[in-house]
Amino acid sequence: MxxxxxxxxxxxxxxxxxxxxxxxxxxxxxxxxxxxxxxxxxxxxxxxxxxxxxxxxxxxxxxxxxxxxxxxxxxxxxxxxxxxxxxxxxxxxxxxxxxxxxxxxxxxxxxxxxxxxxxxxxxxxxxxxxxxxxxxxxxxxFDNLIPSSKPLKAAYFIWKEPFMLAGKHTFIDDMLTYCGFENVLSESRYPEIDIETLQQLQPQVILLSTEPYPFKQQHVEALKQHFPKAFIALADGEMFSWYGSRLLLSANYFKALHKSISFI
The missing domain is CATH 3.40.50.1980 (Nitrogenase molybdenum iron protein domain)
Structure with a gap:
């Protein structure tokens, strides 16, 4: 030693x-x-x-x-x-x-x-x-992951009551970019936000993370009434926020997530 x-x-x-x-x-x-x-x-x-x-x-x-x-x-x-x-x-x-x-x-x-x-x-x-x-x-x-199409405007929920989203200058924000999304928030870190304010930002994609708050499909359905034109889905929080060797799995997950997006 x-x-x-x-x-x-x-x-x-x-x-x-x-x-x-x-x-x-x-x-x-x-x-x-x-x-x-x-x-x-x-x-x-x-x-x-x-x-x-x-x-x-x-x-x-x-x-x-x-x-x-x-x-x-x-x-x-x-x-x-x-x-x-x-x-x-x-x-x-x-x-x-x-x-x-x-x-x-x-x-x-x-x-x-x-x-x-x-x-x-x-x-x-x-x-x-x-x-x-x-x-x-x-x-x-990750090198060839970013889609060539224009980034979709996205919102990423991490908490409920109050609603909190991942903002700029976070690891999640960087992962959203690699996933082919552009964060609709301009605030840094993890701001609280209400539905009316988010509606004004007109996200095309809304992701509800499985951690730290364990969002479920029922929360997806509840938000659909407020954002009828958006693609809303659960997101694997580990893929977006774990910055160790789990990143070995993230790129393929992001690729599949981006391909799954459909609009009503």
Missing amino acids: QNKTFTDQLGRTIHINYPPQRIISLVPSQTELLFDLGLDEEVVGITKFCIHPKEQFKKKVKIGGTKTLSIDKIRALNPDLIIANKEENQQEQIEVLAQEFPVWISDINTLTEALKMIKQVGELVAIKTKAIQIADTIKAN
Whole structure:
């Protein structure tokens, strides 16, 4: 073991015993990446939302939710590396953990940043070659994905009561672009919006995400009365918002989704 220095996506410097042997992941998409890199034994703790792969989810210690971490459970696992995310984890909790353990934080709003994260994590855990292979395969899948036709105006729902949509400067917004859509919102992040305001924006496509709010077909039917000319469907939230190795599946999903669009 040796002590090595790394810089995360916030520009923070951390020092870890290299390669790390006791890793805790605080983000589902990054947890899946770690297991796809072959770190079955090294990952000792995950959140209750880190559901992929299922076999590992059943076996690993759960340390709370992404925004409701159990600091005591994390301490008991004595990690030599914690992998977190700026948006998905609470700053206050991360600051507490960073005083005691090396915490590497990602900050991802685009596919380019996701691919960089995958390669950086590969270096961080000493599995660089496989991480590069995953990133390069994802990039190749996405390279020719954007349809040549004019982008369709789209709205992407992530929450209900109140309705919240994915706006600009989000990873979901970047994925919408690759899917052949143009976000109807001009606001950044995840603004609340009412039906009347959205009607004025005249979306051609409305997608209701399966996470974080679990939209169902009944919600699709309810919106049809307000947007009779729009194509409304459920969207696999993992394909639009997971920025780890699940992106290996996203390009084909986007291609199929775009082909499925029909207008009344």
